[in-house]
Amino acid sequence: MRKATVKLIVTGDDFGYCPRRNQGIVDCFLAGAVSNVSLLVNGSAVLDAVQLARRYHIPIGLHANLSEGSPVCPVLKEKSTLLNNEGFFHGKMGIRTALASGLLNLSEVKEELRAQVDLFRELTGHLPHHMDGHQHVHVLPEIRHVFAQVLEDYGITYTRVPIEQDLPRCDWIDPPLMDFYLEVEKDSLNTVDVFRKHGIRWPDVYIGLSTMGKNMSVGTILSAIDNAIAAHLAKKDSTMSSSSFLCLGQEERTVTIELMTHPGYPSVPPTGGCGEGPDDFSQSWERLHELQTLTNAALQSHYESRNIQLCAFRDLDL
Template sequence: MKKHLIINADDFGYCEERNKGIVECYKAGAVTSTTLMVSGQAAQQAAELISEYNISVGLHFNITEGQPVCQSLQTSGCTFTDANGWKLGMIGFREALHSQKVDMKEVKLELESQLQKFQSLCGHLPHHVDGHQHVHTLDGVREVFAEVLSSHNISCTRLPVEDVNVPWLNSDWKQFFTSVVNSAVEAKDLFYQNGISSTDHFLGMTTMGSDMDSEMTEERIQSALKAIFSPDNTINKDKSSVSCELMVHPGYPNCDLQGGCGQGPDGFAKSADRLHEVQVLTSSAMQQFYKEQGIKLISFKDL
């Protein structure tokens, strides 16, 4: 059984410090793909780095942070922004969606606008698209997401279906991650019906940053990948080739007020979590592990 691993770095373009960490990991062979946040303060620089280093890149669809990319939604206001024109955040957007306050026509406009901006920055449409904070799998959003990607012949996305029953997660994170997994499971058939595929497995929510509640360590990644690629894993039954996406967030601490999507960097960006991920991902132990396990590192274009 062939083992294929995509290591995708989220949030490219969020700030220059994030860009630096992602490129460093890419050059070291520790990241194979990235997703560009076109509303990020350093999106233009990220696009230049993509061209310089020929980085495999997708769109990181962002509907929870900063201002809309769509000009008409900026000027007239919309159902997923507050009175000041800022998006509602990870939880705020979900609450508005649950209350049926979000106009899906506006979500479609925003996704189309972000695709257009991606094309203007990179010179082509993305091969794959995922959602910042996993919004693309949410009920209501996923229908729009599938329609738009299918209309542009974009054939790959992320399905964050992960075993979150791990002892180090606190109850709040476990509850949130469980909701993410449930939404992804519900979205799977819809995506496939629209010609949008994904990897067989996903890892990354339970191995993120340096916080003890969800810490990335070499041991946790290696243990999870062994289980994922095991012949005893029921998903792998009768498969000659198995794929997995490892979601990562490398970078350097950003204390510059110019970072982020217009409101400055968040706590995760200011912390040492991003640098911790750079150090783990580029460690010789991880590179040796891939070789010993016969894991081939690929990008979404190789699926």
């Protein structure tokens, strides 16, 4: 098997959720443990996040949110199929139920996504370097088509496709959570052709479901990276003609990976969230656990020994 140069994007999600989340992500970035962030423009601390990104030159993309808190489009704040009876988004599972029941107006989905891109540009002075979905809403049926069209309209090239190579074998994941993750993967597999049709790209490898929260450790990250690289190269080699392989010989190839992370210091109510206050996960010790794991010296040493180069989405075309 040929050698590989690995470009690893370590994305800190939910930037803008609360000041303690922001500070944790920035601490990870300054420690060389996070190389990219994904911004919630409806987060309660979004202005603080944007200022920090500008101060420390942090590469930043958009974490499109249709499931938690309030919309940013003024027209949709008052009345919308995207909202529950309390006037907030339906929630992680609620949006899936509403979508399956045919209750969502997809024109409103598009309107809100466009409003979030416009607000991102207003706040940062540029378009997102990448755009993904909070709680993976961007790969849901029907929404995936709207999301892809919005990216194409704005010329946003990169997104996230959460398909993880070894997920079914990760027996440390709690069964209810595994059920949700497998649904996310199923939706993602059905999204691939849609995104390709619109000229959207994503890294070769995704990691993050099996290493989230309490399931993150130096071992699970390293194992996921090593296994994913081996599987990706084997798949590429198996599809390459023998003549092409001989021509390439031992030429080194590049594998791109995104590691989705959620580091931070635990939120302290009532501060945080996207209009409703912080959720249980944000208040838990699991955020701090991710921060401590990502900044572990053993992880950093492994990256160096394996020639794993941390980068951002904006660096992929350089």
